[in-house]
Amino acid sequence: MLDYAQLAALAAVHRRGSFDLAAAALSLTPSAISQRLKGLEERMGTLLIRRGQPCVATVAGLRLIQHFEGVMLLEAALTEGLPTQSPATIRIAVNADSLATWVLPALAEVEGMLFDLVIDDQDHSQDLLRAGEVSAAITSQPGPLQGCDTVPLGALRYRATASPNYMARWMAGGAGRDALARAPALTFSDKDGLQRDWIAAQFGTGAGFAFPTHRIASSQGFVEAALLGLGWGMNPEPLVAAHLRAGRLLEVVPDTALDVPLYWQFTRLTGPAIAPLTAAITRAAARALL
Numbered sequence: 001m002l003d004y005a006q007l008a009a010l011a012a013v014h015r016r017g018s019f020d021l022a023a024a025a026l027s028l029t030p031s032a033i034s035q036r037l038k039g040l041e042e043r044m045g046t047l048l049i050r051r052g053q054p055c056v057a058t059v060a061g062l063r064l065i066q067h068f069e070g071v072m073l074l075e076a077a078l079t080e081g082l083p084t085q086s087p088a089t090i091r092i093a094v095n096a097d098s099l100a101t102w103v104l105p106a107l108a109e110v111e112g113m114l115f116d117l118v119i120d121d122q123d124h125s126q127d128l129l130r131a132g133e134v135s136a137a138i139t140s141q142p143g144p145l146q147g148c149d150t151v152p153l154g155a156l157r158y159r160a161t162a163s164p165n166y167m168a169r170w171m172a173g174g175a176g177r178d179a180l181a182r183a184p185a186l187t188f189s190d191k192d193g194l195q196r197d198w199i200a201a202q203f204g205t206g207a208g209f210a211f212p213t214h215r216i217a218s219s220q221g222f223v224e225a226a227l228l229g230l231g232w233g234m235n236p237e238p239l240v241a242a243h244l245r246a247g248r249l250l251e252v253v254p255d256t257a258l259d260v261p262l263y264w265q266f267t268r269l270t271g272p273a274i275a276p277l278t279a280a281i282t283r284a285a286a287r288a289l290l
Helices: 004-016 019-026 030-044 059-078 096-108 125-131 164-170 177-182 194-203 219-227 237-246 275-288
Strands: 088-094 113-119 136-139 148-162 185-187 213-215 233-236 258-267
Touching: 004 019, 004 030, 004 059, 019 030, 030 059, 059 088, 088 096, 088 125, 096 113, 096 148, 096 219, 096 233, 096 237, 096 275, 125 136, 125 258, 148 164, 148 194, 148 237, 148 275, 185 194, 185 219, 185 233, 194 233, 194 258, 219 233, 219 237, 233 237, 258 275
Parallel strands: 088 113, 088 136, 185 213
Antiparallel strands: 136 258, 148 233, 148 258
């Protein structure tokens, strides 16, 4: 039998990144956390945490953390409604645009569960699920992923948008290749490929070319930057529809939406325990996505 107090210490060190923060989260001393982790590593016969700034789990450690968190979710589901029940925590990877547009109402529908959200690009969130860093993910990758189930959610529509003043300054003659190669863009992070995907859709798959870009890791910041004329960017339609109707933003090329399909993926072990969350995510997606 595994010692779940030791597993809790392991998970806390990895999730919080240090022994001191893990100790605070579990109301223990750092020495107690260290002793529990040492005992677990001796029992498993392998290193489970790489000490550093931050501390991170090894591959073996991640497997144990994934098992522990899955069991905690199952136990919470089993004891639902009992006076001693404490809320379970589920760690979810979600892209910032979904969080800003439709995911939070879904989470608000679910009772008796705490959420630890990891913000990552939809093209890369599946990697976190594969590595055992999260128990569920909103991703653009349909899978299949070993040990996981996938639920299609629909597509989030994006519009390439910029302010009228920006368009007059940078693209008065239209959004051709030359103009786009000079005009400042908006990029969420180095993982963000939406701008390149949209360019490829307009000019063909071989239309890759460099363009200057600001990096702004905020969905609302993206919209505000576009309104202020800082650059052009791919904004989710729910965030810019009113601005487009009012003329505060324009499409860089009219009627050239980019639809990004999204999927809800979760580990099969935790599927029954998070069924209410899956139902809420599916309902919210049906209301908000194409």
